[in-house]
Amino acid sequence: MSELRTKAKAAQNVARELAIKTTEEKNQALLAMAEQLLLEQEYVLKENKKDIDTARSNGTSESLIDRLTLTAERLADMADGLKQVAALSDPIGESLSKNTRPNELEIEKVRVPLGVIGMIYEARPNVTVDASSLCLKAGNAVLLRGSSSAIHSNIALVQVIQRALEKTTIPAEAIQLIEDTSRETASEMFTLNEYLDVLIPRGGASLIQAVVKNASVPVLETGVGNCHLFIDRSAKPDMAISIAVNAKTQRPSVCNAVETILIEKTWANEHLTSLLDQLAAKGVSFVGDEEIQALDTRIKPAIESDWTDEFLDLKVAVKLVDSVEAASAHIYQYGTKHSESIISEDAANVATFLNEVDAAAVYHNASTRFTDGFEFGFGAEIGISTQKLHARGPMGLEALTSTKYIVRGNGQIK
Amino acid sequence: MSELRTKAKAAQNVARELAIKTTEEKNQALLAMAEQLLLEQEYVLKENKKDIDTARSNGTSESLIDRLTLTAERLADMADGLKQVAALSDPIGESLSKNTRPNELEIEKVRVPLGVIGMIYEARPNVTVDASSLCLKAGNAVLLRGSSSAIHSNIALVQVIQRALEKTTIPAEAIQLIEDTSRETASEMFTLNEYLDVLIPRGGASLIQAVVKNASVPVLETGVGNCHLFIDRSAKPDMAISIAVNAKTQRPSVCNAVETILIEKTWANEHLTSLLDQLAAKGVSFVGDEEIQALDTRIKPAIESDWTDEFLDLKVAVKLVDSVEAASAHIYQYGTKHSESIISEDAANVATFLNEVDAAAVYHNASTRFTDGFEFGFGAEIGISTQKLHARGPMGLEALTSTKYIVRGNGQIK
Numbered sequence: 001m002s003e004l005r006t007k008a009k010a011a012q013n014v015a016r017e018l019a020i021k022t023t024e025e026k027n028q029a030l031l032a033m034a035e036q037l038l039l040e041q042e043y044v045l046k047e048n049k050k051d052i053d054t055a056r057s058n059g060t061s062e063s064l065i066d067r068l069t070l071t072a073e074r075l076a077d078m079a080d081g082l083k084q085v086a087a088l089s090d091p092i093g094e095s096l097s098k099n100t101r102p103n104e105l106e107i108e109k110v111r112v113p114l115g116v117i118g119m120i121y122e123a124r125p126n127v128t129v130d131a132s133s134l135c136l137k138a139g140n141a142v143l144l145r146g147s148s149s150a151i152h153s154n155i156a157l158v159q160v161i162q163r164a165l166e167k168t169t170i171p172a173e174a175i176q177l178i179e180d181t182s183r184e185t186a187s188e189m190f191t192l193n194e195y196l197d198v199l200i201p202r203g204g205a206s207l208i209q210a211v212v213k214n215a216s217v218p219v220l221e222t223g224v225g226n227c228h229l230f231i232d233r234s235a236k237p238d239m240a241i242s243i244a245v246n247a248k249t250q251r252p253s254v255c256n257a258v259e260t261i262l263i264e265k266t267w268a269n270e271h272l273t274s275l276l277d278q279l280a281a282k283g284v285s286f287v288g289d290e291e292i293q294a295l296d297t298r299i300k301p302a303i304e305s306d307w308t309d310e311f312l313d314l315k316v317a318v319k320l321v322d323s324v325e326a327a328s329a330h331i332y333q334y335g336t337k338h339s340e341s342i343i344s345e346d347a348a349n350v351a352t353f354l355n356e357v358d359a360a361a362v363y364h365n366a367s368t369r370f371t372d373g374f375e376f377g378f379g380a381e382i383g384i385s386t387q388k389l390h391a392r393g394p395m396g397l398e399a400l401t402s403t404k405y406i407v408r409g410n411g412q413i414k
Numbered sequence: 415m416s417e418l419r420t421k422a423k424a425a426q427n428v429a430r431e432l433a434i435k436t437t438e439e440k441n442q443a444l445l446a447m448a449e450q451l452l453l454e455q456e457y458v459l460k461e462n463k464k465d466i467d468t469a470r471s472n473g474t475s476e477s478l479i480d481r482l483t484l485t486a487e488r489l490a491d492m493a494d495g496l497k498q499v500a501a502l503s504d505p506i507g508e509s510l511s512k513n514t515r516p517n518e519l520e521i522e523k524v525r526v527p528l529g530v531i532g533m534i535y536e537a538r539p540n541v542t543v544d545a546s547s548l549c550l551k552a553g554n555a556v557l558l559r560g561s562s563s564a565i566h567s568n569i570a571l572v573q574v575i576q577r578a579l580e581k582t583t584i585p586a587e588a589i590q591l592i593e594d595t596s597r598e599t600a601s602e603m604f605t606l607n608e609y610l611d612v613l614i615p616r617g618g619a620s621l622i623q624a625v626v627k628n629a630s631v632p633v634l635e636t637g638v639g640n641c642h643l644f645i646d647r648s649a650k651p652d653m654a655i656s657i658a659v660n661a662k663t664q665r666p667s668v669c670n671a672v673e674t675i676l677i678e679k680t681w682a683n684e685h686l687t688s689l690l691d692q693l694a695a696k697g698v699s700f701v702g703d704e705e706i707q708a709l710d711t712r713i714k715p716a717i718e719s720d721w722t723d724e725f726l727d728l729k730v731a732v733k734l735v736d737s738v739e740a741a742s743a744h745i746y747q748y749g750t751k752h753s754e755s756i757i758s759e760d761a762a763n764v765a766t767f768l769n770e771v772d773a774a775a776v777y778h779n780a781s782t783r784f785t786d787g788f789e790f791g792f793g794a795e796i797g798i799s800t801q802k803l804h805a806r807g808p809m810g811l812e813a814l815t816s817t818k819y820i821v822r823g824n825g826q827i828k
Contacts, residue, residue: 016746020769099791105780107790112772114802193626197802212607213630218803239825246827332430354820355434358526366519366823375828376521376819377513388528388611388816389632390804402802405790406768409780411653413660414789 003180004143004188008195010173011116011141018174019113019139023090026137029170033133034082036164037157041075047156048125055149063253067124068150078129081380085133088379091397092139106408111401113139115197118189120145120211122203125153131200132161132175134382138400141174143196145189147203148181155179190215197402202383205310220391220399222383225255225338226310227368230327230353232344233264237271239365240343241278247341247367249282253312255384256339256371260307260317262327263292268320272296279316288318295320307334324349328356335359338386339368360386360393417594418557418602422609424587425530425555432588433527433553437504440551443584447547448496450578451571455489461570462539469563477667481538482564492543495794499547502793505811506553520822525815527553529611532603534559534625536617539567545614546575546589548796552814555588557610559603561617562595569593604629611816616797619724634805634813636797639669639752640724641782644741644767646758647678651685653779654757655692661755661781663696667726669798670753670785674721674731676741677706682734686710693730702732709734721748738763742770749773752800753782774800774807 001009037044048070055065094111101107117140119131128144135142146154158177165172178185189199193216200220201211212221229247231240247258263272272295276286280298287302299318306317307330321327324342331340341363342353354362361371371394373381378396385391391399415423451458462484469479508525515521531554533545542558549556560568572591579586592599603613607630614634615625626635643661645654661672677686686709690700694712701716713732720731721744735741738756745754755777756767768776775785785808787795792810799805805813 016770016772019772101789101791105784105789115772191627213605215630216627218632218801220803236825242827243825250828356430358430358433358529359818361819361821363821364823366821366826367828369828370519370821370826371819375515375519377515387632389634392817393819403806404773405775405785405807407775407777407780407784409778411650411657412780412784413656414664414781414783 002185002188004178004185004192005195007173007176007178008116008143008192011143011176012195014171014173015113015115015141017171018136018141019092019115021139021170025169026090026139027086029136029165029168030082030086030133032164032168033161034079036160037075037079037082037129040160040163041072044075044153044156044160045070045072047152050152051150060149064123068153070125070153074126078126081130082133085137085380088137088397090137091401096403103412104410105412108406108408109403110406111398112404114400114402116141116143116195117400118143118145118192118196118199118217120186120189120199120201120203120207122147122207123150125150125157127202128154128157128177129161130380131382134380134397134400136170136174138397140400143176143178143189145178145186146181151179151181187214190217193217200383219387220383220385220395221387222385223255224310224336224386225257225384226260226308226334226336227256227258227339228260228262228327228331228335228341229258229368230262230321230324230331230340230342231264231267232324232342232346232349233266234345234349235264235267235343236345237274240267241271241275243341243343243365243367244275245278245282247369248279248284248316249314250367250369252314255310256368257312258316258341258368259309259311260319260334262319262321262330265320265322268292268295283314285315286318287315292318292320324352328353331357336386338384339363339371341366341368360384416599416602418592418599418606419609421587421590421592422530422557422606425557425590426609428585428587429527429529429555431585432550432555433506433529435553435584439583440504440553441500443550443579443582444496444500444547446578446582447575448493450574451489451493451496451543454574454577455486458489458567458570458574459484459486461566464566465564474563478537482567484539484567488540492540495544496547499551499794502551502811504551505815510817517826518824519826522820522822523817524820525812526818528814528816530555530557530609531814532557532559532606532610532613532631534600534603534613534615534617534621536561536621537564539564539571541616542568542571542591543575544794545796546572548794548811548814550584550588552811554814557590557592557603559592559600560595565593565595601628604631607631614797633801634797634799634809635801636799637669638724638750638800639671639798640674640722640748640750641670641672641753642674642676642741642745642749642755643672643782644676644735644738644745644754644756645678645681646738646756646760646763647680648759648763649678649681649757650759651688654681655685655689657755657757657779657781658689659692659696661783662693662698662730663728664781664783666728669724670782671726672730672755672782673723673725674733674748676733676735676744679734679736682706682709697728699729700732701729706732706734738766742767745771750800752798753777753785755780755782774798
C-alpha cells in the first residue's frame with residue numbers, strides 16, 4: 001500500500017476517536033505541541049536550513065526564500081498561535097437548533113467534525129502548524145501535503161507535533177504529513193473519496209484550479225481574488241485615496257489586495273491626479289482603457305487580461321465609470337466574487353452596491369484588506385473560501401465542521 | 415452554441431436579477447405557476463400520456479409507470495405544493511450574525527442565493543415542479559435535466575411554468591429545461607463551472623456516483639442510504655418490533671428505509687421469533703450470518719454485499735451483536751452515514767450511540783423513515799444530503815442559499 005493510502009487509512013481509523021475527544025484533551029494536545037516546538041527549535045531550524053540552501057542553490061527569489069524561512073521568532077509566533085487556538089471555544093457538540101414536532105419527535109442539530117481533511121498547500125511551513133491546530137481543534141484528522149521546497153521543514157515540524165501528541169491522549173495519526181511530494185500523489189488525493197471527507201487547496205491559482213477541476217472529493221476552494229474598489233461621485237477624496245493606497249500597497253501579493261479601481265467620472269476629473277500621485281509614491285504602476293489614459297499620461301494601455309487577472313504586484317488597472325450600476329456590471333463581468341468595496345457618501349448608491357454585488361465580502365468605506373479570519377473575529381483562519389457551498393469568505397473553526405441531526409422519540413413510526 | 419450552453423448563459427444572466435427580487439414578486443410567480451398548471455391540465459396530461467405509452471411499449475414495470483403517471487389529482491397536489499412554497503418564509507436577506515469589531519467595522523452575515531443550480535434527475539415529473547419552486551423561492555435560476563422517459567411531461571410542465579412566469583416580473587429564463595436528454599449533455603453539465611454554481615443529482619446510486627466522480631461543479635450529493643436499526647438488550651419488544659416493521663416495510667424503495675437490523679443477543683433469544691413473524695407477515699425475507707441463522711430457519715445466508723447495499727425491497731439483513739459498541743462498529747464499517755436508529759431504554763447506551771454514530775440523522779426510539787424535510791418541519795425538500803459539506807440530511811430552502819459578508823466602515827485601512 002502506498003504511503004498516501006496507508007496514512008489516509010490510519011487517519012480515517014482515528015477520526016472516529018477524535019470526533020469524541022473532549023475540549024480539554026484537544027487543548028492539552030495543542031499546548032503540548034506549542035511546548036515541543038520551542039523545545040526542539042534547534043532541530044527545526046537546522047532542517048529548515050536545508051530547504052533554504054536548496055532554494056538558494058536553485059536560484060529562488062529572495063521573497064520566496066523569506067516565506068520559507070523559519071527563525072526563533074517565527075517559531076515562537078507559531079507556538080503562540082497554537083496557544084491561541086487552544087483558547088478558542090470548541091465548536092464540536094454545539095447545539096445549533098432544537099425543535100419538537102407535533103408528533104413529539106425532538107429534532108436537534110449539533111455540530112460534528114468533518115472527519116478527515118486533506119490539505120494541499122505551497123511553500124510556507126507555518127501553514128503546516130496552523131492547519132494542524134485548526135483541524136485538531138475541530139475534531140478532525142488531517143493529511144498534510146506540502147510542497148517539495150519545504151519538505152525538510154515540514155517533516156521536522158510534523159515529527160515535533162507527533163512527539164508532542166505522544167505525550168497526550170490524542171493519537172499521533174491525527175496529524176500526518178505525506179512525505180512523497182510528487183504530482184502523482186497529489187492527484188491521487190483528488191479522488192480519494194474512500195478516505196477523505198474534504199480537500200482544502202491553498203496556494204496559487206494553478207494549484208487551486210487543478211484541484212477544483214480534477215477532485216471528486218468535495219473541495220473548499222480558496223484564494224483567487226480579483227478585487228475591485230469603486231470610488232463613487234460622492235466619495236470623500238482623502239478617505240478614497242487612503243483606502244486605495246492601503247488596499248493596493250499594504251500587501252500586494254495577497255488575495256484581498258485590490259487589482260482594479262473603478263472611478264466615477266466627475267470624481268476622477270477633480271481627484272485622479274492626487275490618487276495616482278499617492279499610489280505612484282508607493283511604487284504603483286497603472287494600466288487603463290483609452291478614456292482614462294486621456295486624463296493622465298502615467299496610465300499605460302490595458303490588455304484584456306489586465307481586467308481579469310490578479311497582478312499580485314504594485315500594479316493597478318484603472319477605469320472610468322458613469323454610475324454605481326456601471327461599476328457593478330464591470331465587477332459582475334470580471335470579478336472573482338472575493339472582496340469588493342464602494343467608497344461613497346450616497347446612501348442609495350451604497351445600498352445598491354452592497355445589495356447587488358455578489359461576493360464573499362462587500363465593503364462600504366473600508367479597505368478590502370480586512371477579508372481575513374482574524375480581522376473578522378474568528379481567532380484563526382484556514383483560508384478564504386471563494387465558492388458558495390458550505391463556507392464563503394474567511395474560514396475559521398466552524399468551516400471545518402459539519403452537522404448531524406439527533407432525533408429523540410418514544411416509539412414514533414411513520 | 416449548444417442548447418445547454420445557451421440556456422446556461424441565459425440562466426446566469428437572469429440570476430443577478432433574481433437574487434434581488436422581492437419575496438412578493440417570487441410568491442406571485444409561484445401562485446401564477448399553480449394557477450397555470452390547473453388551467454392547462456389537459457395539455458399536460460395529454461403530453462404525459464405520450465411518455466406512459468412509450469414506457470408501456472418498452473415493457474417498463476408498472477411501479478415505474480406509476481411513478482411517471484400524472485393525473486388530475488396529482489396535478490392538483492403539485493399546485494398545492496407550489497402554494498405551500500409560496501407560504502414559506504423567504505430565506506434571502508436574512509441576517510445570520512452581526513458584530514462590531516474593535517476598529518468599528520460592522521460585519522454582518524446575510525443569506526444570498528447560490529446563483530444557478532443544475533438539477534439532474536430521473537423519472538418522476540413532480541420533481542420538475544418541486545425543484546423549480548424551491549430554486550425560485552431561494553432566488554436561484556435552475557437548469558433542469560430530467561430523464562428521457564419523462565421528456566414530454568417535463569417539456570409540457572416547463573412550458574406551462576414559463577407561460578405563468580411571463581405574466582409576472584420573474585423572467586422565464588429562471589426555470590429552463592434541457593430538452594436534449596443525451597448522456598453527453600448531462601456529462602457536459604458536470605464541468606460547466608463557468609455557468610453553474612452547484613449541481614444536485616437526484617436518482618439512483620449510479621447517477622449520483624457518476625456526478626460525484628466526474629463533476630468539477632460543486633455537488634450536493636443526495637440519496638444513498640444503507641440504514642441500520644439497532645435493537646438493544648433493554649429495548650421494549652413491542653416498540654422495537656413496531657419500529658422495525660415500519661422502517662423496513664412502510665416504503666421499502668426509499669433511502670431512509672432500514673436495510674440491516676442489528677440485534678443484541680439476549681434480546682434476540684427472547685424476541686427474534688416475534689420480530690421475524692411480524693416482518694414476514696408483511697412479506698419481508700431475511701438474510702444473516704451463520705450465528706443468527708442458527709436461531710431461525712427463515713434466515714438465509716448473507717453474502718458480503720448484503721451488508722453494504724440498499725435492498726430497496728422487502729428484504730432485510732439481520733445480525734446478532736454483543737453490545738452498543740459492536741453495533742456502532744458494524745455501522746461504521748458498512749453504513750452510508752444516512753440514518754441510524756437505536757431502540758433502547760438504557761440511557762448510557764443511548765448516549766453512546768447518539769454521540770458516536772456518525773450519520774446525517776441518528777435516532778433514539780423512532781423509525782428512520784422520519785429523515786425527510788417535511789417531517790423535520792422545513793415545509794419542503796429538495797433532497798437528502800449524504801455529504802458533510804454545506805448541508806447534511808434533509809435539505810429545504812436554506813440548503814439552496816449561500817451567504818455574504820456585508821462590512822460597513824468609516825474609512826478603515828489595515
